[in-house]
Amino acid sequence: MDVSPFAALLLVALVSLLFFATRRKPSDGWRRLPPAPPGLPLLGYLPLLGPLPHRKLQAMAAKHGPVMLLRLGRVPTVVASSAAAAQEVMKTHDLAFASRPRARMADRLVYGRDMAFAPYGEHWRQSRRVCVLHLLSYRRVRSFRHAREQEAAAMVGRVRRASPGGRGAVNVTALIISYTNGIISRAAFGDEGRFGVDGGEKLTKLFADFEELLGTVTFGDFVPWLAWVDALMGLDAKAARTSAQMDALLERVIADHRQRRRDSRREHDGHRDFVDVMLDVNDEADKNAAGGVMFDDVAIKAIVLDTFAAATDTTYTSLVWAMAELINHPREMRRVQDEIRAAVGDGDRVTEDHLPKLRYLKCVIKETLRLRTPLPLLLPRETMEDTQLLGYHVPARSRVIVNAWAIARDPATWDRAEEFVPERFAGDDLTTDYLLGQDFRFVPFGAGRRGCPGVGFAVPSMELALASLLYHFDWELPAGGPSKLEMDELNGLSVRLKATLLLVAKPWSP
Template sequence: MDVSPFAALLFVALLSLLLLFFRKGGSPSSGDGRRLPPSPPGLPLLGHLPLIGSLPHRKLQVMAAKHGPVMLLRLGRVPTVVASSAAAAQEVMKTHDLAFASRPRVRMAERLLSDYDMAFAPYGEHWRQSRRVSVLHLLSQRRVRSFRHIRQQEAAAMAGRVRRAGAAVNLNAVLISYTNGVISRAVFGDDGSYELDGGEKLAKLFGDFEELLGKATMGEFVPWLAWVDTLMGLEAKATRTSEEMGALLERIIADHRQRRRGSRREGDNHRDFVDVLLDVNEAEEHAGAGGGVPFDNEAIKAMILVMFAAATDTTYTTMVWAMAELINHPHEMRRVQHEIRAAVGVGGDRVTEEHLEKLRYLKLVIKETLRLHAPLPLLLPHETTEDTQLLGYRVPARTRVIINAWAIARDPATWERADEFVPERFAGDDLTTDYMSAQDFRFVPFGGGRRGCPGVAFAVPSMELALATMLYHFDWELPAGGASKLEMDEMNGLSVRLKATLHLVAKPWSP
């Protein structure tokens, strides 16, 4: 029987509505005199869950406009505070960063990732160790630079793919394949030898994995509705995917260990994340674990998975949004192409990473894209470690906290022409170093503070090089005879994507 979870949800919601009146909202006192954040009226049992819809960042924005920048919701049985202004974001990610630095338990993350996972780990020793290893060894500027040849090869291959496709190009497919290529080669040096048995492609396994990770399960919020998840086949699919993934990761690690035993070690410029993590593991074994958390096979597997999951969807989604905005803004498209073509010069035949620092307008385009279309519009959920406060309201320990980065980035109180694509708005910014660093809490697509994204330095050159390559070699148009503008509707998954597929006409350009 095919029962959608939303049908089940709707049924229960209607039943509750019929049987009971709306619970009154308001701003309940916490018992010690300090006030909890205001709470809109919600339904019995399900609370505010049915009110947040399939694109929660949008519904939450509307609710915040009515109830304020800090709201207390009940998602099923889970008390959840929503922060929807730059001032509230600053308190969460800077002023009271430590108190907000944990993560709630997320069912699908628990099923697919291990206790060692970093992105969904509660604040504590496991998380601290993984975070330290990732920042120090995997995502440093030096390591990111060492993958330059991978990005350049993959960008050149992508241009070749577009040329071979002829006039009509599915740009989504092209960009996802570039992103998968860059990330899987950086993470485990994929050279095509990890195709799975039965001809099933690696990309399909990772696709399933990401799709599942992006699914909010019913049981997490309303335990007595957990059967809906089973009925939907989510549990079975999670078990299957997790087993396949586990076997693949074992194979990848065993191959790397064997290669290290058998032959000379690769130079630093050709080592992938698995090589680096095995170094950390060996160094630790030599030194003796010292009572800390051991960085063993399980920790390495968790790290590979989390890097893949955190990096792929976000990077690819941002590039699709950037191309979509440029298609709808021909003036900005011409300006960025002019910049790239002038920088590469008449003698050049392709964009390299040396050109990137000259591409200031491209950086503005990416920044503006992330302002309007943060791929994780609600970041990842945070959880309080202790009783704390937010804009004067009391927030109890173990409360789930959502930061609506999307609403903050479109707040008309702090942005002019908030809903329009205007890359020039960032023209005065210093973009020479890490141009995404979160000092400005009106713009937090990467989060900030202790739990902020550690992968910015990895993401930025990957996106800049791919977009510059596509914009240098081709002129892009919508197919003749169709709509004159792209619909910019959204679709929710692991990240929030453009709903339409980018089928575009690519006209080769040469100097």
């Protein structure tokens, strides 16, 4: 076959490009880099991770070890898959691993000025301080107790209307999404946060699009010259549309709060919502503007979006997984129901006063978070300097992924690691915010500087919802269907149950 000189030259150029693109950099003399499984030319291991990367990375760690170096497109990425590695990332060398890589979707959707996705720096420190001291303190979380209890009662009412007398299946997934959206809407925007029934449905759709986009991995993040693929797939247009709608909503909310503050300043600090509190911080920053980071409207909007993403997606995902696991484990369901019903006694509903008595319920939630970690790879970190991880050299500006899902299923540290066994947590001190950073075998909320500050907000919301559903109803799979629920996963901002959870709710009364 004749080959033209131009074709031959093109072939040589292409082979040379592939060779240099896939060639490993030297290990800086004596410094030992982590083992690096080979990937594809130019794209590295990016297209080989599959639809459920946490499972693929777990299988790779079993072969290559608890610390690996992968090239995802042009991005060197270190993967930590053991409790010891997680402890070094989130405690021993926490500061070195404390930054975040830039993400195109986060920059577009949360202004590049939020707390969860922001790189380490003064803005991030100020944002976290505001969240910890003003929004997510124990006192502030307690102030939303009435909202949580009202939303739980409303959810129970919706179950009764959807399945009168236990006839017909209930869409449990939709009910739990509505519950979590209701709580965070009221916490962020006030009791008017739902904007009426129609507004609530539109808000739910808007935030569903927002969370879907925020969990989308774009080509441009890893292979900049392929960013045009994101535009071709419609991601850029959808992100621009969603961002504009969200920004308009938040502008209206902030303007409305400012108007109400001018009309009559609220006297009862305990009942103020997140926007009220952040406007106070904003006013205080204006008065003391000599240096420091200004906490302006963009920062307020970014933190509101952070709280929505964290408090809705992961909370509802965990609650759906908990109900699914209990359906497949009727003995455990009966045990937790007996505990709840004994604690409530002759009462007509579960309140937060009952929660401290529900030790087995807490075990169920912890076991769900272990077995079905909602953010299995947490949020990626980025090293700010050259550092070490289990004796391996990790260069500055490396992306770092902690596979919390693999760590929570490690058979070397967990007995019956693949099974749902709530009793494994029975001996724990269940008052310690779910061991945030105390046990690195179990890090569903991360740890260290980049650990989730909203654990204290999420936990009572999960406990109250699950206790309410299990107290008022006996739950079954629909008749004529499978005898066991399929537990297939769907990847997104969090990893959720793939199928819609449809269950029959049979009313129970003392």
